[in-house]
Amino acid sequence: MDLAFLHPLYEHSGPWASVYVDLSRHAEDTPHERELTAQAVARELAGQGADEATCRAVRDAVDELRHASDPHGRALFARDGEVVLDPPLARAPVRGSSAQWAPLPRVSPLLELAGEDPVCVVAYIDRKGADFELRSGLGSHEAGSVSGRQWPVHRTSSVDWSERHFQLRVENTWEHNAAEIADALAVCQEETRADLLILVGDARERRAVHERLPQRLYGSVVEADHGTGSRLLDEEVEQARAEHVRRRAQEDLDRFLAARTPGGEGRTAAVEGVPALVEAAREHRIDELLVRPDGPDTHREVWIGEDPDQLAVRRTELKTLGEQHSWSARADDALLRSVVMTGAPAISVTPALPEDAGDTPAGGLGALLRWS
Known part of the structure; x- marks a missing residue:
């Protein structure tokens, strides 16, 4: 996890209020519940010795989230009567909302609640082009599309010379479209800084695009076994994202375990x-x-x-x-x-x-x- 966004927390001395707010529940009485949460975390901080100005700043900040649409939650870090940083969470706090007053901001939970939140581009591929969708722990939205050559794209069953020539043009059209999609997908990945590319479509079309992607992206590609035009369910995307996180953590852990072994100089x-x-x-x-x-x-x-x-x-x-x-x-x-x-x-x-x-x-x- 790149921690550069936490720099503002260490530009000033503490003590700090660190608050993790669970925003995962959305119901008719949610605004009232969040108002009560704002009061509760302020009381909790005051009980731990936080100054009145900081308690008030935190209470106001949490109260402003009464109508927030965040799918999971928010972290708030405050000192000296000011909320300095309020990053969104990619996962809801396991134990609900919490607050802590300490010399240092309590950032360790961010490693699991906001860290390693892979951004995915889901590419829905057919013979004529592809639609791109951006997915992350914070939701999804459209990320563009690409259209290739529209004709010819279907095979025939005839075997005479003219039809064989037609089939060759079909093959050329497929290859051209696959290359167009791969180029557009590579640009989309670069612009969005996506960690994972999920290819959806018929097996042949997925493979054709996969093979034409830049080699640097090969380790970030997952192929979903779905027919043309189907939309991936949230749980299917989450499974792919979770596997990506597990694989990244495993790679780093393997490096660490190997590095514990003494080298030639002991x-x-x-x-x-x-x-x-x-x-x-x-x-x-x-x-x-x-x-x-x-x-x-x-x-x-x-x-x-x-x-x-x-x-x-x-x-x-x-x-x-x-x-x-x-x-x-x-x-x-x-x-x-x-x-x-x-x-x-x-x-x-x-x-x-x-x-x-x-x-x-x-x-x-x-x-x-x-x-x-």
Whole structure:
């Protein structure tokens, strides 16, 4: 997950209000329920010590969502009487709406609620062209169409010379149209930055387009076994998106597991466990942070200073480093602050882990390193 959008959260010191609002329910009494939610999260923040101005800003922001059509939810991050960031969620919070007041913004849940939300272009293909539809966790909308040659497009069963010549023209028309569709689909992917391309149509037409796509897109293509003109159901798209997320997480987890093995000089290109991760973060060596949100080390206490690279396992370490002011924070949020400010990505590896995976990465936190 690219975390660059979180930069505004680390341009100012805390403490921060972090609120996750469940907007997945839509019914006649929804506006009233959301008004009650706004009051509840404000009370919860006040009970944790948040200042009145910030509680009011959060209450007003949540209250403004009374008629929002967000399909899943919204995260709100506020400080000093101002909501600084309010990204939409691609999945509803599992435990409903929640609020937390802490020295650092509580961003770790975003890895599962907003991260790895693949954008899909669904291409409905026939012999004459294709319609494109853009799908993501936030909904769907039309994304254009392409029309190829309209004639001739059907085969005949005759075997005389003139009909064989006609069939050859049919083949040429199909190939031309497939190339037109593939070119338009590649442009659509580039413009939308889609992570996944789903081809829908007859097997031959899907294959013809697939083969003509740029090679860089081959790993992002899924073919759906549907007839011409059919529309993919939401659950079918979600299945394809979920498989894409699982595959991406598996690739990163495999890289991490391989990097844990010492190389020729006895060094590893990956670390796990809070002490090693804190050291790597201080030295700006984290290339990608891997998080298992339910891991026991994610909520382990570490100590932070005002700057992102000022973090330590023990408070006395910060004083040794010359930091005069320090606060306790969750390990996952402290490490995420560090990687955001050094431009490294982060990912939840939960989709790739079987139930018997054990403690991988150890304690729920691991990292691939930029150098050993």
